[in-house]
Amino acid sequence: MLPVTYKNQTFHAKLVSPGYASNGNAALYLFKEGEPIDIPHGHVVSTNVDVALPDDLICIKNWNEYDGIEQPLIDAGIIEEYPVNYIPSGMVRVPVYALTDKAIATL
Numbered sequence: 001m002l003p004v005t006y007k008n009q010t011f012h013a014k015l016v017s018p019g020y021a022s023n024g025n026a027a028l029y030l031f032k033e034g035e036p037i038d039i040p041h042g043h044v045v046s047t048n049v050d051v052a053l054p055d056d057l058i059c060i061k062n063w064n065e066y067d068g069i070e071q072p073l074i075d076a077g078i079i080e081e082y083p084v085n086y087i088p089s090g091m092v093r094v095p096v097y098a099l100t101d102k103a104i105a106t107l
């Protein structure tokens with residue numbers, strides 16, 4: 001697991017692929033120090049979309065309680081710096097990021 005600092009707290013990131021049963025897209029969970037690593041519980045910072053994505057891409061939930069999560073994930077070496085695409089989903093456009101080789105190695 002990779003450490004992520006977000007909103008002055010340290011989390012451990014767990015990348016799961018396939019993470020979503022409907023299409024096999026990757027999922028990303030954050031766990032606070034001392035929390036049980038209980039998939040699918042925890043803080044899910046990824047979101048699923050209606051299309052299947054390649055294994056090296058992930059959709060990041062960057063709204064509501066996860067506003068600003070992208071930079072800490074970039075700093076932790078989990079996602080690349082810029083989205084490769086956006087996918088409309090309900091009232092938002094979900095950013096699609098490439099996972100880093102460092103993150104993929106944790107699968």
